[in-house]
Amino acid sequence: MQLRLEHLNKTYTTKRASVTAVKDVSLDFPDNSIIGIIGKSGAGKSSLLRLASLLETPDRGEVYYDGVRVDHLPKKELNRRRLEIGMIFQNFNLFSSRTAGKNVAFPLELAGWNRRDIDARVKEMLALVGLEDREKSPITTLSGGQKQRVAIARALAPRPNILFCDEATSALDPQTTHEILDLIKKIHAGMNLTVVMITHQMEVVRDACQYVAVVDKGYVIETGAVSDVFRSPRHEITREFLSNIRREEITVDSAIAYLQAQGYEVNKR
Numbered sequence: 001m002q003l004r005l006e007h008l009n010k011t012y013t014t015k016r017a018s019v020t021a022v023k024d025v026s027l028d029f030p031d032n033s034i035i036g037i038i039g040k041s042g043a044g045k046s047s048l049l050r051l052a053s054l055l056e057t058p059d060r061g062e063v064y065y066d067g068v069r070v071d072h073l074p075k076k077e078l079n080r081r082r083l084e085i086g087m088i089f090q091n092f093n094l095f096s097s098r099t100a101g102k103n104v105a106f107p108l109e110l111a112g113w114n115r116r117d118i119d120a121r122v123k124e125m126l127a128l129v130g131l132e133d134r135e136k137s138p139i140t141t142l143s144g145g146q147k148q149r150v151a152i153a154r155a156l157a158p159r160p161n162i163l164f165c166d167e168a169t170s171a172l173d174p175q176t177t178h179e180i181l182d183l184i185k186k187i188h189a190g191m192n193l194t195v196v197m198i199t200h201q202m203e204v205v206r207d208a209c210q211y212v213a214v215v216d217k218g219y220v221i222e223t224g225a226v227s228d229v230f231r232s233p234r235h236e237i238t239r240e241f242l243s244n245i246r247r248e249e250i251t252v253d254s255a256i257a258y259l260q261a262q263g264y265e266v267n268k269r
């Protein structure tokens with residue numbers, strides 16, 4: 001699906017203050033791409049995601065899915081559009097009283113699928129995420145990575161054509177993050193799906209996304225293909241995100257020094 005945002009604005013007013021979280025945001029990415037939206041805490045990423053995923057309506061501006069305007073839809077039409085949207089979250093948002101299989105079944109029950117089709121789809125989705133043997137497992141017995149796999153299976157079970165990921169790997173260790181991003185990329189390659197990832201980690205953008213938008217103080221300050229933005233970032237905030245990943249990367253020399261200190265013989269060739 002092709003997602004287009006035009007001049008979106010959103011202001012939240014509380015008793016104490018009024019905050020404009022999204023300011024004149026326009027974005028337009030190719031069909032079925034993996035898009036990263038990166039920004040610091042409070043930059044407006046989640047607010048933007050809520051507008052793009054139709055959870056909230058903008059004060060001004062427009063949201064288009066495949067060229068059709070979808071903000072401010074009447075309730076019935078909005079509910080129909082919601083079936084086209086999958087979402088996964090940092091804290092998984094699974095039903096802890098249900099098994100893995102029953103979590104995946106939930107949106108299909110809501111959509112009125114019959115029992116036989118639900119059972120078959122649950123098995124298919126759990127196999128897709130590598131958890132075919134955990135259908136009957138209570139959620140509480142699963143690791144963080146396994147929980148996110150169940151959440152992905154649940155989000156994609158009703159065959160949405162866009163998947164929003166809200167800091168989906170932020171609660172996971174680096175190895176599990178890597179595995180979940182690989183899974184999302186594998187699934188994306190096998191189906192007609194646009195993926196929008198909200199993140200504060202440039203590694204996630206580097207490892208999984210084709211396009212990126214950098215958000216700061218409500219504005220999109222830089223956007224483009226990931227390869228172009230990594231090669232020649234134009235904005236200081238983007239450069240800061242990039243230098244953060246470079247600092248965290250293990251250099252060959254530091255890895256060799258570590259292994260030698262552990263008593264290993266290292267052949268530098």
Ligand SMILES: Nc1ncnc2c1ncn2[C@@H]1O[C@H](COP(=O)(O)OP(=O)(O)OP(=O)(O)O)[C@@H](O)[C@H]1O
Nearest residue numbers: 012014019021039040041042043044045046047048
């Ligand atoms: N429902 C709301 N009511 C009032 N203010 C809000 C609401 N949602 C967001 N804000 C404000 O809008 C600004 C942007 O918040 P938002 O959560 O979108 O940023 P973010 O980039 O997702 O941050 P984080 O990574 O910390 O979640 C913040 O100043 C926040 O306090």
